[in-house]
Amino acid sequence: MTKVTMTVNGKSVSAEAEGRTLLVNYLREGLGLTGTHVGCDTSQCGACVVHVDGKAVKSCTVFAMDVAGSEVRTIEGMANADGSLGVVQQAFQDHHGLQCGFCTPGMVMTTAALLANNPKPTEAEVRHELEGNICRCTGYHNIVKAVLAASGQDAGAMAAE
Amino acid sequence: MPKDTGIGASTKRREDVRFLTGRGVYTDDLSLFGQAHAVMVRSTVAHGRIVSIDTSAVESMPGVLAVFTGEDFKDVGGNPAGWLINSRDGTPMREPKRPVLAHGKVRHVGDAYAAVIAESYAQAKDAAQVLSDATEIEELPAIVDMKAAAADASNRVHDEIPDNICFDWGWIEDNRAAVDAAMKAAPHVVTLELTNNRLVPNAMEPRASIGEYFPGTGDYKLTTTSQNPHLTRLLICAFVMGIPENKLQVVAPDVGGGFGSKIYHYGEEALVLAAAKRLGRPVRWTAERTESFLSDAHGRDHVTKIELGCTKEGDILAIRTETYANVGAYLSNFSTATPTFLHGTLMAGPYKVPHVYVNVKTVFTNTAPVDAYRGAGRPEATYSIERVVDKMCRELGLDPFEVRRRNLLTPDQFPYTTPVGLVYDTGNYQATLDKAVDLADVAGFEARRAESAKRGKLRGMGLSTWIEACGIAPSHLVGVLGARVGLYDAATVRVNATGTISVMTGAHSHGQGHETVFPQIVAEKLGIPASSVEIVHGDTAKIPFGMGSYGSRSLAVAGSAMDRAIDKIIAKGKKIAAHMLEAAEGDITFADGKFSVAGTDKAKTFGEIAFSAYVPHNYPLETLEPGLEETAFYDPANFTYPAGAYICEVEVDEGTGKVDVVAFTCADDFGNVMNPMIVEGQVHGGVGQGIGQAVLESTSYDENGQLLTGSYMDYAMPRADDVPFYTVDHSCSTPCTHNPLGVKGCGEAGAIGSPPAVVNAVIDALQRGGHSHVTHIDMPVSPNRVWQAMNA
Ligand code: FES
Ligand code: FES
Numbered sequence: 001m002t003k004v005t006m007t008v009n010g011k012s013v014s015a016e017a018e019g020r021t022l023l024v025n026y027l028r029e030g031l032g033l034t035g036t037h038v039g040c041d042t043s044q045c046g047a048c049v050v051h052v053d054g055k056a057v058k059s060c061t062v063f064a065m066d067v068a069g070s071e072v073r074t075i076e077g078m079a080n081a082d083g084s085l086g087v088v089q090q091a092f093q094d095h096h097g098l099q100c101g102f103c104t105p106g107m108v109m110t111t112a113a114l115l116a117n118n119p120k121p122t123e124a125e126v127r128h129e130l131e132g133n134i135c136r137c138t139g140y141h142n143i144v145k146a147v148l149a150a151s152g153q154d155a156g157a158m159a160a161e
Numbered sequence: 162m163p164k165d166t167g168i169g170a171s172t173k174r175r176e177d178v179r180f181l182t183g184r185g186v187y188t189d190d191l192s193l194f195g196q197a198h199a200v201m202v203r204s205t206v207a208h209g210r211i212v213s214i215d216t217s218a219v220e221s222m223p224g225v226l227a228v229f230t231g232e233d234f235k236d237v238g239g240n241p242a243g244w245l246i247n248s249r250d251g252t253p254m255r256e257p258k259r260p261v262l263a264h265g266k267v268r269h270v271g272d273a274y275a276a277v278i279a280e281s282y283a284q285a286k287d288a289a290q291v292l293s294d295a296t297e298i299e300e301l302p303a304i305v306d307m308k309a310a311a312a313d314a315s316n317r318v319h320d321e322i323p324d325n326i327c328f329d330w331g332w333i334e335d336n337r338a339a340v341d342a343a344m345k346a347a348p349h350v351v352t353l354e355l356t357n358n359r360l361v362p363n364a365m366e367p368r369a370s371i372g373e374y375f376p377g378t379g380d381y382k383l384t385t386t387s388q389n390p391h392l393t394r395l396l397i398c399a400f401v402m403g404i405p406e407n408k409l410q411v412v413a414p415d416v417g418g419g420f421g422s423k424i425y426h427y428g429e430e431a432l433v434l435a436a437a438k439r440l441g442r443p444v445r446w447t448a449e450r451t452e453s454f455l456s457d458a459h460g461r462d463h464v465t466k467i468e469l470g471c472t473k474e475g476d477i478l479a480i481r482t483e484t485y486a487n488v489g490a491y492l493s494n495f496s497t498a499t500p501t502f503l504h505g506t507l508m509a510g511p512y513k514v515p516h517v518y519v520n521v522k523t524v525f526t527n528t529a530p531v532d533a534y535r536g537a538g539r540p541e542a543t544y545s546i547e548r549v550v551d552k553m554c555r556e557l558g559l560d561p562f563e564v565r566r567r568n569l570l571t572p573d574q575f576p577y578t579t580p581v582g583l584v585y586d587t588g589n590y591q592a593t594l595d596k597a598v599d600l601a602d603v604a605g606f607e608a609r610r611a612e613s614a615k616r617g618k619l620r621g622m623g624l625s626t627w628i629e630a631c632g633i634a635p636s637h638l639v640g641v642l643g644a645r646v647g648l649y650d651a652a653t654v655r656v657n658a659t660g661t662i663s664v665m666t667g668a669h670s671h672g673q674g675h676e677t678v679f680p681q682i683v684a685e686k687l688g689i690p691a692s693s694v695e696i697v698h699g700d701t702a703k704i705p706f707g708m709g710s711y712g713s714r715s716l717a718v719a720g721s722a723m724d725r726a727i728d729k730i731i732a733k734g735k736k737i738a739a740h741m742l743e744a745a746e747g748d749i750t751f752a753d754g755k756f757s758v759a760g761t762d763k764a765k766t767f768g769e770i771a772f773s774a775y776v777p778h779n780y781p782l783e784t785l786e787p788g789l790e791e792t793a794f795y796d797p798a799n800f801t802y803p804a805g806a807y808i809c810e811v812e813v814d815e816g817t818g819k820v821d822v823v824a825f826t827c828a829d830d831f832g833n834v835m836n837p838m839i840v841e842g843q844v845h846g847g848v849g850q851g852i853g854q855a856v857l858e859s860t861s862y863d864e865n866g867q868l869l870t871g872s873y874m875d876y877a878m879p880r881a882d883d884v885p886f887y888t889v890d891h892s893c894s895t896p897c898t899h900n901p902l903g904v905k906g907c908g909e910a911g912a913i914g915s916p917p918a919v920v921n922a923v924i925d926a927l928q929r930g931g932h933s934h935v936t937h938i939d940m941p942v943s944p945n946r947v948w949q950a951m952n953a
Contacts, residue, residue: 001450033183035184039367079182099680123886
């Protein structure tokens with residue numbers, strides 16, 4: 001066990017980790033940040049997505065030690081300073097982009113990174129970018145709408161309901 | 162104007178805030194002082210005799226606290242099937258014991274035969290691997306193919322069951338001769354053999370369980386990923402472990418999706434309880450996704466021959482089916498009900514078909530148990546019917562829309578007694594069909610087809626008109642049909658002294674949004690803000706005995722119980738108000754949150770009445786108990802019968818066989834709708850899963866019983882770019898006639914109605930594209946299968 005230090009949601013933190021400790025386990029078990037979920041064991045589902053130095057990363061694919069010293073952001077750090085929901089979070093609530101909520105943290109983190117790179121994505125781009133995030137509940141309809149809405153576009157018109 | 166509060170409003174979900182900020186609490190998120198970790202040791206062969214398990218190989222490994230094998234549970238009970246089904250000849254089904262841990266034999270890859278408990282997860286995992294290597298299993302030939310299993314008496318999944326048949330069921334057996342005669346006399350008979358592909362439910366939260374034991378009181382606590390904590394408790398206590406029911410608390414906290422797979426009790430739940438007792442520490446277990454693939458109950462897996470007798474004009478005269486249904490290696494809790502009473506009873510569909518006979522043979526194989534998955538039996542029935550009706554249209558050169566119109570029941574025919582034992586209470590199937598035709602712009606299809614053709618794609622359109630029976634279920638009826646439980650539900654409405662309300666419900670929310678919708682109903686009925694109503698669910702120590710959520714039953718059954726309990730609150734409130742207002746009880750009316758004396762301006766608010774009930778200074782104590790809390794149990798008088806019409810458009814790439822679902826339209830009748838936003842979300846989710854079944858998802862075992870599709874690398878889950886935006890409508894509503902809210906249930910509709918619409922569209926595309934020899938392709942309609950069919 002070694003002490004691994006990094007910045008998580010703006011705070012410097014440290015916790016014990018083995019060489020084989022994954023970032024997701026470091027966050028969940030080491031720091032008690034259980035908003036980041038584990039949905040698979042093959043880096044396919046995206047439930048574990050966090051930001052490492054601004055990039056969306058599947059935290060089940062990274063060793064904690066390898067990101068020592070990095071800036072990590074998790075779902076717990078996505079609300080506004082006053083505690084209200086951030087833009088992406090609010091769009092997911094407004095458009096019913098979640099049901100059981102299990103895929104949701106990963107969806108929100110992926111969306112935030114997506115919009116940082118591509119502020120006005122097309123529907124096709126959104127669907128393509130979300131390929132690494134599996135949701136079993138929503139059939140994706142309202143997730144895609146939420147992402148489009150978070151980008152400031154008229155999601156209702158684009159969904160042509 | 163759409164409402165923004167109360168019944169019928171698209172109120173935003175209050176539970177979203179915790180899920181969106183990472184503050185949901187799922188089972189695996191809990192961390193308990195002193196907890197130990199369990200890892201299951203699972204069979205790597207499909208069928209084998211356990212020769213030896215050398216537990217000494219791991220007992221001294223670092224951190225190992227205990228090892229359990231099947232020996233430790235051989236004297237406790239087994240996990241039972243919830244329904245007892247008789248064969249056509251009257252003999253009862255075969256029900257082999259399903260032990261906590263496999264004993265003597267392993268029967269499928271992933272069958273757990275041992276468990277290691279250690280200080281850390283990593284230590285338990287390391288030891289489990291060593292124990293696996295220290296186990297000798299004599300491999301036996303795997304029984305994978307259903308028909309071969311039923312034909313070969315020499316090779317047995319369960320030694321005591323010679324032909325691997327659980328039961329051979331006929332529905333309705335007494336009608337068989339009449340159906341055979343009608344089929345013989347029919348001017349035209351359409352025959353179709355099809356497979357309803359095996360699916361892995363894949364709730365995104367893997368199963369997890371934490372067991373606790375409190376030696377001071379002898380109490381147990383199980384925190385688990387369950388859709389129905391009371392049912393889980395009942396199964397563990399009464400059938401498996403013999404713990405008194407009042408000594409086991411079962412909590413299902415936030416649960417990340419279920420779709421049926423979390424209805425059932427699984428051996429891991431009993432294991433963590435036994436381990437917690439032995440160690441005196443909390444013991445936790447969480448499935449890896451690979452374990453979920455291997456050990457969660459799978460869905461579907463039917464092979465069916467369906468025949469349809471009709472006139473040359475397309476009037477359906479008779480339907481006859483013969484189905485082989487795979488139950489896997491053991492009976493799961495609903496696995497005998499799914500292919501029978503949730504399937505055979507729906508085989509008349511929404512049509513006026515006079516003669517129907519259904520035969521189902523359920524077969525044990527060396528594969529994971531198969532049980533109810535979103536729709537459960539009804540998707541299989543709908544798929545068979547809607548595919549064979551489509552084939553009839555093609556054979557006779559008839560228009561599929563017109564043929565549906567000819568055969569659909571008409572509104573004046575309700576209540577309608579089907580030839581397969583159900584009474585449909587109400588519906589308007591023409592209305593939903595017309596609505597779907599309109600919304601899907603069927604008239605504009607040719608133009609869209611021409612446009613697709615310009616891009617080199619074959620475009621097709623498929624229709625399905627579906628019905629289901631949900632709101633499960635009237636207890637007396639399911640009792641006759643073999644259920645070992647009742648299927649009522651319960652609610653307690655507790656008005657607190659300060660006027661806020663806690664509703665304890667037997668329903669369980671694992672994505673459905675009960676915490677938002679149930680308060681909408683309470684608020685509307687009591688004339689108070691929804692924000693003062695709190696929903697309590699998922700904890701047997703807090704809620705009345707309810708049966709949980711599955712079978713689209715939450716609102717129709719548990720919601721009705723809540724409605725009844727609210728009525729009792731109002732009735733008691735009137736008595737209190739009559740006393741306080743010095744009026745006759747019969748003169749008190751209740752509206753907009755006020756109890757008033759009719760024809761006067763004398764009134765008491767709901768809050769004043771609540772306060773008086775708990776501070777009963779001016780109160781009729783001689784005749785009325787203080788307090789304001791009521792419980793109601795509600796047993797439905799009938800199933801509910803949602804129905805609808807779905808239209809799918811696909812594009813098929815002729816070069817590769819790839820199918821793209823490019824448009825999907827749903828017109829549904831769910832009766833009254835409490836929250837349209839949530840109802841539409843349920844349909845989206847169901848359709849997404851239905852498209853997954855039709856186009857992508859395949860569960861494959863090789864001839865040795867190895868699961869070839871055991872991860873997301875191999876099992877094609879629908880992803881965002883596999884589906885289009887859906888058009889969803891529920892305006893053609895005929896309220897349910899027998900429950901107080903007039904609701905029918907919407908959770909399974911999408912998964913039931915969509916697969917045949919997709920496959921019908923693919924066949925349509927190929928036929929229009931000149932591949933007229935292609936009359937059927939089994940699901941999933943993968944590029945390989947479609948290409949092979951086109952080029953056959
Ligand atoms: S848990 Fe990381 S991708 Fe599934
Ligand atoms: S909301 Fe349940 S998996 Fe996406």
